[in-house]
Amino acid sequence: MKKQILFVILIIVSICILSAYVNTNEVSTGESYKEHTPILKVVIDAGHGGQDVGAIGDSGQYEKNFTLSVAKKVVNLLEQEPQIQVYMTRADDSFISQESRYRPKYANKLNADLFISIHGNTFSDSNVSGTETFYYHENSQTFAKAIQKHVAEATGFKDRGTTKKDLFVVKDTKMPSALIEVGYLTNPQDESKMWTDDFQNRVAASIVEGIKDYRAELEKQGQGIWFF
Numbered sequence: 001m002k003k004q005i006l007f008v009i010l011i012i013v014s015i016c017i018l019s020a021y022v023n024t025n026e027v028s029t030g031e032s033y034k035e036h037t038p039i040l041k042v043v044i045d046a047g048h049g050g051q052d053v054g055a056i057g058d059s060g061q062y063e064k065n066f067t068l069s070v071a072k073k074v075v076n077l078l079e080q081e082p083q084i085q086v087y088m089t090r091a092d093d094s095f096i097s098q099e100s101r102y103r104p105k106y107a108n109k110l111n112a113d114l115f116i117s118i119h120g121n122t123f124s125d126s127n128v129s130g131t132e133t134f135y136y137h138e139n140s141q142t143f144a145k146a147i148q149k150h151v152a153e154a155t156g157f158k159d160r161g162t163t164k165k166d167l168f169v170v171k172d173t174k175m176p177s178a179l180i181e182v183g184y185l186t187n188p189q190d191e192s193k194m195w196t197d198d199f200q201n202r203v204a205a206s207i208v209e210g211i212k213d214y215r216a217e218l219e220k221q222g223q224g225i226w227f228f
Helices: 002-036 063-078 102-110 138-155 188-194 197-220
Strands: 040-046 084-088 114-121 131-135 159-164 177-184
Touching: 040 063, 040 102, 040 197, 063 084, 063 114, 063 197, 084 102, 102 114, 114 197, 131 138, 138 159, 138 177, 138 197, 177 188, 188 197
Parallel strands: 040 084, 040 114, 114 177, 131 159
Antiparallel strands: 131 177
């Protein structure tokens, strides 16, 4: 009888030890994955700034203020992502000359993984509306499409798609880069929406989703994102 009781106790102790080992191994594996998941460096560029006011909207407001407001909202969201480090080319009303090529140089020096330049569009015809994204290098096309898809859905404006264009901020950057024209500030109806917090929060969230989708797609393909 005593031998049977001792045998049962040994079995119970063995099960407890095995269970503890499995749980510890699972936690260790999870922590190891998090520790070894590469940090994604993302540069957010608020277009224009300072004396470079950008487009002047139908209401007389400046594009530079719109881009900075949206950029800050994007940064606030990305800062909540543990595997993403986010940087801004400007965090205030600073003037950055185009001649200096500071924006792409800043991203290149950081060895960033992604670069996004935020803008508001303009046209002589105030009826023109839409959201569009520009890229230059072929390795940026997929990224541009991911950003365009989500931002166009968020704005509700006409989806004008993605276009390859010789713009220095996407041409001189060495990582996948996209310039998003959120909407036309010269369209009275669109502009009135673009200055609201609700609209800007939706756009900011959509940019973050575009980044996540692009990263997930590359990981699914086994490519990773950090070799660019």
